[in-house]
Amino acid sequence: MDAYGGHGTQSGGAKTPGPGPASGPEPEGVAPDGAPPPPPAPPAPPRTGVAALSPRYQVGAAVALALVAITVCVHLGMVFLHVAPSNTITKAHGEAVDDWMYPEFEQNWKLFAPNPLQQNIAVEVRAQVRTAKGEIRTTGWYDLSAEDGRAIDHNPVPSHTQQNELRRAFDYFTNTHDSDGRPVGVRGTLSETYLRRIVVLRLERDGAAGPGGTVEQVQVRSRTTAVPPPSWSSEQISLKPVYRTMPWWSVPAEDGAGADRTQAVGSARDDVAGSARSEAAGSARTEAAGGAR
Template sequence: MRTWSTPALTVLCLSGAGMIGGTAILLGALFLHNAPSNALSQEYRQQLDGLVYPEFEQNWKLFAPNPLQQNITVDARVQTIAEDGEVHTRDWTGLTARDAAAIRHNPAPSHVDQNMLRRAWDFYESSHPAEDGAVPGQRGKLAEEYLKRIALQRFGRTAGGERILQIQFRSAAKAVPPPAWSTEEPGESTPYKELPWWPVDEDDYRGLL
């Protein structure tokens, strides 16, 4: 039977206590973030938002949420600059289509492929409710940065061997067809939403592989 030395036991105990404590803090913060407004959540709202957004954003409810009514797809394209200074606009790339292809026929699909882009777009839309071009607050800017970095991680620093200057997103919302027994009429149109071009600089790649 292996005997651990006192220093080794101390390190193991402290590491275990740190992991348990960190997990408890994270779960407590997520609970407070989703709980009805109270004195504690109001006092520490800024710290809670800083911990939760954007990676740990929650959308669960006490009771089952409404099912999705639309299939949302997100595409992106980039503008690049050649060595002679000529700017080229690349074709649209289906980011959602890539995720769907990675999930299809995969018995254990990645959480990244299933949810990262979808939640990033939900986060963007929830933080940009105005249609009048109003400048969003800090949460909206964070949503833009998060969405941009997800796409740039997939594109890389270049496209067609040329440096990326700008990136643009668009989404398509197609209604989920009703079941055969329903009297509802299926939606015919697929509305598109196109965002403005966003500049890309080296800071946007900070920390990306």
């Protein structure tokens, strides 16, 4: 059933006598003097390769060979152009490359390049909760990234929920928002809903609302701290954390599910989700060296 297994390559593997289609015709050939064809040859081990094919089938093999060869060349060329920096060809034919690569072959291998990330970006959140008694209360800041960090510490197999979820969600958020924190396009709205749902989930786990309380609004801020330069370096950079605070977001009763359903405008290509997906293991986002904000 499977196209694997004992046929062809497994059992036979006949060393074909001639190397290519041009060489010696197989016994199927018509006898030169028009005599009746010779009796079928005794059962030989199954033969393989184009040399074992009659001319008619060799045409089929040649077509298959050409198709496969062309597809491979085009695909490899496209992958190359996709991972290469913007250049003469991609400036002119970038759309063709994108059409070929997205959505399934998208990739990004700028691993820790051109520069590794040199800042710790922590995401913090606080909430406005309605307590069981009906009072409105504002909680302190919860450092969700520190929670992630503690979960990762001494953990040989960190979960994607600890290592990627919040980190990449915030990355996606900053990529789809302008410097004033306003969403850019549909993706901006998507990323905002996503980030809000993550922080609400985490606040629930931390029991921020207290027994019987509900989270009504959340506020997110990021704290960016430069990694101190190595001890042997004479570099001087500011280690003072830089905060960026978002506006308060109200939390819908059903926690946003369906709230943004109407926004799905079928825009064309997916570049942001694209670059976001594969921004590889080490969070390839880079700032200019030493550019701790």
